[in-house]
Amino acid sequence: MGQIVEKVIAPPMPFHVTAFDGSSAGPEDADVHLDITSPDALAYIVTAPGDLGLARAYITGGLQICGEHPGHPIAVFDHLQHLYDQIHRPSATDLVAILRTLKHLRAFRFQPAPQEETLPGWRRAVLEGLSRHSKERDKEVVSRHYDVGNDFYELFLGDSMAYTCAYYPADEGLDNIPGPYGDWNPVNWAKGADANAPLTAAQDNKHRLVFDKLGLRPGERLLDVGCGWGGMVRYAARHGVKALGVTLSREQYEWGTAKIEEEGLQDLAEVRCIDYRDVPETKFDAVSAIGILEHIGVQNYEAYFSFLYGKLRPGGRMLNHCITRPNNVMTKTGQFIDRYIFPDGELTGSGRIITIMQDAGFDVLHEEDLRPNYQRTLHDWCELLAANWDEAVELVGEPTARLFGLYMAGSEWHFEHNRVQLHQVLGVKPDDAGFTGAPTRQWWKP
Known part of the structure; x- marks a missing residue:
């Protein structure tokens, strides 16, 4: 897992990453340490690359941000921006090796979204029969966020x-x-x-x-x-x-x-x-x-x-x-x-x-x-x-x-x-x- 991270992110790595398979990547003295604790978290990240997959892994606890309080994980966002800037396309040889490793780690599989997640807008429209910003749909949307308690x-x-x-x-x-x-x-x-x-x-x-x-x-x-x-x-x-x-x-x-x-x-x-x-x-x-x-x-x-x-x-x-x-x-x-x-x-x-x-x-x-x-x-x-x-x-x-x-x-x-x-x-x-x-x-x- 650690080798995959090193192949797709140009140095210097903004994080130190440890994974459930015992591997790691990035400098030990990095300000932020990330811990990918399970294959489920990896599946979220791989099958929904970007903010959505990272959020799914984080919300379910499979992605831990060490040293950051979960109520205020502000410092990680500067590092995430650096991470996005440093992502590069691996060579064809490296890509084949990455795909094999991810398959071995069971990353290519359907993982149900966290229950806190709602469907994308177009699917809500199809399943609920409610057009965007109808009175009924607006009420449902508002209730979902504001009626938490x-x-x-x-x-x-x-x-x-x-x-x-x-x-x-x-x-x-x-x-x-x-x-x-x-x-x-x-x-x-x-x-x-x-x-x-x-x-x-x-x-x-x-x-x-x-x-x-x-x-x-x-x-x-x-x-x-x-x-x-x-x-x-x-x-x-x-x-x-x-x-x-x-x-x-x-x-x-x-x-x-x-x-x-x-x-x-x-x-x-x-x-x-x-x-x-x-x-x-x-x-x-x-x-x-x-x-x-x-x-x-x-x-x-x-x-x-x-x-x-x-x-x-x-x-x-x-x-x-x-x-x-x-x-x-x-x-x-x-x-x-x-x-x-x-x-x-x-x-x-x-x-x-x-x-x-x-x-x-x-x-x-x-x-x-x-x-x-x-x-x-x-x-x-x-x-x-x-x-x-x-x-x-x-x-x-x-x-x-x-x-x-x-x-x-x-x-x-x-x-x-x-x-x-x-x-x-x-x-x-x-x-x-x-x-x-x-x-x-x-x-x-x-």
Whole structure:
């Protein structure tokens, strides 16, 4: 097994690899040691080369990352990138020898996918008879990811129970972030359970930013689509705004409703477990959409923004907050994300979002990229998951806990390296004469 690794990866090897057959490859003093513990793990890697096969082996425990906590395996992603860069095609002679060895190790065989994996989108459509982004299929997809258990999510989302990018105050160190932004060191960030306090403050600050950008005032009405556990709804209600949030997740609905009652906000706040397309009310003063567009599908953006445009009064504002690509090409999210995290998910760039918002009638007033904040948010989520690892495994099992650790650490790496971004876009609905009533200068504090 070790000889195979050495034949397909050019030196220097970024890992030290040991295998179930007793072989090894790579420098002993490598920062990360990988252990392939079984033929099953090898079969996953060989039959689904790339991210999907590695994820299957990792989630089932057949691929161990020694020295990395499974709740926050961030360091491995830099090394994986180096690994991909160093893979080369072996000679014909070496290829024959590799194939013989893999056959001997029983790598060429069907290995059932982990139970945490869903079918690819086209097979779901055939077997379930549900078209992509139909109301029924969207509900099933959302339930699969978000109805894992509120107790589990509380372990890493912390007190805020917000599963979207937070907005860290300037004194949290985001004025000096890596690369072109300066000499910043993530070692200074909070670790373990200590991540909860800055995360909670940053999520509250995110809700404050959205509230202020929307220019909401006491007595006005807010529609929050894809409201999650209701954090934005409760923030608005605490500031005198009548807020309605909608989610497709039954567990989010139940948790959010209970929290509204606990805080005594029933007169102003409501969460419904319905599709946003089924909201009957109109003439809202504002719409917030925090982390829902990733689930909509790019081909549905026009209908989505047109529908929400129709929910606003003239002069009403919409704030869309979502993950984007650094370019405006529409891309699906990849096999790992589609099979394990967000089935049917699609991403594109902020330029395309702005164009479609404008085509729907919005006067786009402002947009900004909060990418470093999402990197920090994911770091804090991972640190909390690692700090509460034993309880997480007890609640959902080790494969699911490993899955979330892998997903969030990988996402942290992708935000750090500008593979994905997080954009907020603010639009206003003009009246028939084209007036928006918006001030001529920015009215909110960063």
